[in-house]
Amino acid sequence: MPKIVLTFDPNAVRFPDICPVCGVRATKYVRLTITGSPDDLQFALHSYREFPEFSSGKTRRGTGQLRVLRLPVCEEHVYREDDSYRLRLVCVLMTIVAAAIAWIGLGEVFRNQQLGNPVPLWTFLAMGLFAVALVITRSAFRPSGIERAFRVTKVAPDLHEVTVQLTSREYADAFLHLNPSASIQKDS
Numbered sequence: 442m443p444k445i446v447l448t449f450d451p452n453a454v455r456f457p458d459i460c461p462v463c464g465v466r467a468t469k470y471v472r473l474t475i476t477g478s479p480d481d482l483q484f485a486l487h488s489y490r491e492f493p494e495f496s497s498g499k500t501r502r503g504t505g506q507l508r509v510l511r512l513p514v515c516e517e518h519v520y521r522e523d524d525s526y527r528l529r530l531v532c533v534l535m536t537i538v539a540a541a542i543a544w545i546g547l548g549e550v551f552r553n554q555q556l557g558n559p560v561p562l563w564t565f566l567a568m569g570l571f572a573v574a575l576v577i578t579r580s581a582f583r584p585s586g587i588e589r590a591f592r593v594t595k596v597a598p599d600l601h602e603v604t605v606q607l608t609s610r611e612y613a614d615a616f617l618h619l620n621p622s623a624s625i626q627k628d629s
Contacts, residue, residue: 457615467513
């Protein structure tokens with residue numbers, strides 16, 4: 442999938458009313474928080490529904506700056522931060538339990554091999570469960586659809602320039618139409 446890299450001023454940006462992931466009409470918003478300080482540049486997506494009193498603007502926080510943007514998305518691709526954390530916690534706990542059971546099963550395999558007894562079936566099932574738990578946990582920690590479709594790659598320390606990587610050509614065209622001062626860097 443081609444990646445489109447755009448640079449824009451977050452103080453004067455307008456986002457298209459379409460979802461960056463699928464291109465359908467946006468009905469919800471996610472909050473894109475960009476923090477800039479000389480030592481630490483961070484950006485994070487947050488569920489907009491948790492902050493209905495939010496208004497777009499730039500504020501100071503400590504030695505850094507904070508910029509919050511409303512990013513329109515469809516109902517299907519709204520980022521629910523609390524759901525994501527809950528799923529990740531359950532997956533990590535499931536993997537820890539499966540690892541403990543697999544460790545016990547591995548000990549049982551070695552013990553039965555030394556005694557010349559057949560290896561019980563449950564030990565292989567325990568190791569298979571651990572492998573499945575690892576795969577599920579890895580998928581739970583993948584970026585969400587909106588995080589993959591609208592990825593912040595660079596933030597200027599003064600927060601006057603943000604670089605994003607988009608996956609949708611249609612969204613990039615609509616974005617450039619609404620923001621003529623934005624620039625496209627490269628198409629890879």
